Amino acid sequence: MKPTVLDQLLGVSALLREDMERAFAGTNLSETRVHALWVLHHAGPSTQQVLASELAVTPRSISALVDSLEAAGYVERRDHPADRRAVLVTLTDAAAGMMTGMEADHSRLAARLLEAVPEADREAFTRGLDAVLSQLGELVRGEAVHYSIDASIAEPGR
Amino acid sequence: MKPTVLDQLLGVSALLREDMERAFAGTNLSETRVHALWVLHHAGPSTQQVLASELAVTPRSISALVDSLEAAGYVERRDHPADRRAVLVTLTDAAAGMMTGMEADHSRLAARLLEAVPEADREAFTRGLDAVLSQLGELVRGEAVHYSIDASIAEPGR
DNA sequence: TATTGTTATACTCTATAACTATA
DNA sequence: TATAGTTATAGAGTATAACAATA
Numbered sequence: 197m198k199p200t201v202l203d204q205l206l207g208v209s210a211l212l213r214e215d216m217e218r219a220f221a222g223t224n225l226s227e228t229r230v231h232a233l234w235v236l237h238h239a240g241p242s243t244q245q246v247l248a249s250e251l252a253v254t255p256r257s258i259s260a261l262v263d264s265l266e267a268a269g270y271v272e273r274r275d276h277p278a279d280r281r282a283v284l285v286t287l288t289d290a291a292a293g294m295m296t297g298m299e300a301d302h303s304r305l306a307a308r309l310l311e312a313v314p315e316a317d318r319e320a321f322t323r324g325l326d327a328v329l330s331q332l333g334e335l336v337r338g339e340a341v342h343y344s345i346d347a348s349i350a351e352p353g354r
Numbered sequence: 355m356k357p358t359v360l361d362q363l364l365g366v367s368a369l370l371r372e373d374m375e376r377a378f379a380g381t382n383l384s385e386t387r388v389h390a391l392w393v394l395h396h397a398g399p400s401t402q403q404v405l406a407s408e409l410a411v412t413p414r415s416i417s418a419l420v421d422s423l424e425a426a427g428y429v430e431r432r433d434h435p436a437d438r439r440a441v442l443v444t445l446t447d448a449a450a451g452m453m454t455g456m457e458a459d460h461s462r463l464a465a466r467l468l469e470a471v472p473e474a475d476r477e478a479f480t481r482g483l484d485a486v487l488s489q490l491g492e493l494v495r496g497e498a499v500h501y502s503i504d505a506s507i508a509e510p511g512r
Numbered sequence: 513t514a515t516t517g518t519t520a521t522a523c524t525c526t527a528t529a530a531c532t533a534t535a
Numbered sequence: 536t537a538t539a540g541t542t543a544t545a546g547a548g549t550a551t552a553a554c555a556a557t558a
Contacts, residue, residue, distance in 0.1 A: 201471075202464035204483045209367035211490045218494070219501040223508035228548065244517065257549055259518060264547085269507045281516040281557045290507050297502030305493075306360035312489035313359075313482040320475035321482030325362045331470035332369045335463075336376070343377040344455030349427045349448050350381040386525065403539065415526055417541060422524090439534045439539045 201328070224268050230298070232261055233270060233287065237295035241284040243276065359486070382426050388456070390419055391428060391445065395453035399442040401434065 199207070216227055228251070235250045236242060242250075248258045262285055265271045270291040276282035287295065313321050357365070374385055386409070393408045394400060400408075406416045420443055423429045428449040434440035445453065471479050 200461070200464035201468045201480060201483065202460065204480070204487055205363075205366050205467075206370065207487050208363050208483075208490060209370060211487070211494050212364065212367055215490075215494045216501070219503065222510060223503055223505075224510055225503060225508050226547075245515080253548085254550060255517065256519090256551080260548080276516095279516080279558075283517075288507075290504055294502065294504035294507070297504075301501045302360065303358070306358035308493070309363075309486050309489060310359045312485045314485065317478035317482045317485075320478035322359060322362070324471040324475045324479030324482070325359065325366075327470045327472065327475075328467050329362055329365050329369070331467060332366060332373075335466070336369050336373045343374070343459045344452065345377065345381055345383060346448055346452035346455075347381075349446075349452070350383050352380060352382055384524075401539075411525085412527060413540065414528080414542090418525080434539090437535075437539080441540075 205328070228261065229265060229270070232265065233291060233295055234298075236271065236285060236287050237292070237299065241274065241286040243279075243282045244285060245282070247285060363486070386419065387423060387428070390423065391449060391453055392456075394429065394443060394445050395450070395457070399432065399444040401440045402443060403440070405443060 213227070216230070220226055220230070231251055232247060235247060239246065239250070244255060244258045244262060247262070248255045251258070251261075253261075262271060262273065265285075266273060269288055272286050272288060274284045274286050276284050310318065371385070374388070378384055378388070389409055390405060393405060397404065397408070402413060402416045402420060405420070406413045409416070409419075411419075420429060420431065424431060427446055430444050430446060432442045432444050434442050468476065
């Protein structure tokens with residue numbers, strides 16, 4: 197029985213997460229922490245509000261996350277030059293270097309995955325992936341929910 | 355600047371998670387809980403050891419998970435007929451019905467995603483996805499780690 | 513008034529370690 | 536001894552709510 201496209205995509209998701217978890221095992225890094233560092237690497241020094249919206253998380257959670265990243269030496273809180281309420285979260289030099297390395301690893305992995313696809317299929321493959329990504333984006337943005345949940349047992353309080 | 359295959363796949367992963375999170379918001383379900391129910395739906399009544407290995411989680415975590423699923427009315431713990439140490443975690447009728455519905459939703463979503471891919475590209479697309487999945491599986495199973503982590507700042511204690 | 517970030521508190525998911533009952 | 540599951544404890548990540556400082 198052939199797996200559906202959705203099953204294949206879910207398989208890829210699981211493997212990508214597993215790869216990260218394994219890489220971070222035994223370190224003080226995690227998916228969430230690296231996500232924050234990744235945003236800072238690309239956006240440069242940012243306020244906690246910006247981080248909150250990029251990571252789709254509440255400001256309170258960002259406070260805790262930045263606390264731990266700061267304690268571990270990945271980031272520093274600097275005064276915002278124009279707004280004395282705000283803070284600019286900034287990568288330390290060591291963390292900036294590390295993120296540059298991670299970005300190179302990321303590109304290497306991307307190249308390896310593309311190379312695994314038979315050359316003749318590559319164009320159709322990326323085109324298809326693009327189509328799936330847009331379709332999924334529309335579905336998620338749309339207001340319909342795609343799973344049948346039994347409301348009689350799935351009440352918040354139970 | 356064209357996104358890489360890896361970026362597209364990460365985008366798909368994020369959207370799939372977002373879709374589930376949204377569907378489960380305001381209910382007592384979560385990705386982890388539904389994963390357990392999904393395993394039980396397909397494997398039938400299972401010991402907690404089996405669940406632990408399917409979810410790749412410690413037995414202790416399964417105890418807590420089954421406790422909460424039981425309290426909410428999704429599963430029951432039954433005596434194992436042959437091994438008095440063990441327990442068979444079993445879906446309640448209501449939960450079994452819900453999972454049947456979810457499986458139908460899952461198929462519907464799979465079909466929708468495939469339909470989004472131009473017909474002429476479908477064969478090459480699934481072939482490519484298959485290739486990426488195997489390649490990624492090999493990479494993850496291999497012992498090499500794919501990210502440059504700065505050991506001087508990423509020590510467990512920091 | 514509205515926004516930025518913090519303190520206080522709580523829930524879920526996960527882990528390790530020590531223990532009981534049974535195989 | 537080894538295995539199935541539980542109790543106890545801890546840490547990360549997330550949320551809501553109330554508050555202080557600043558815009």
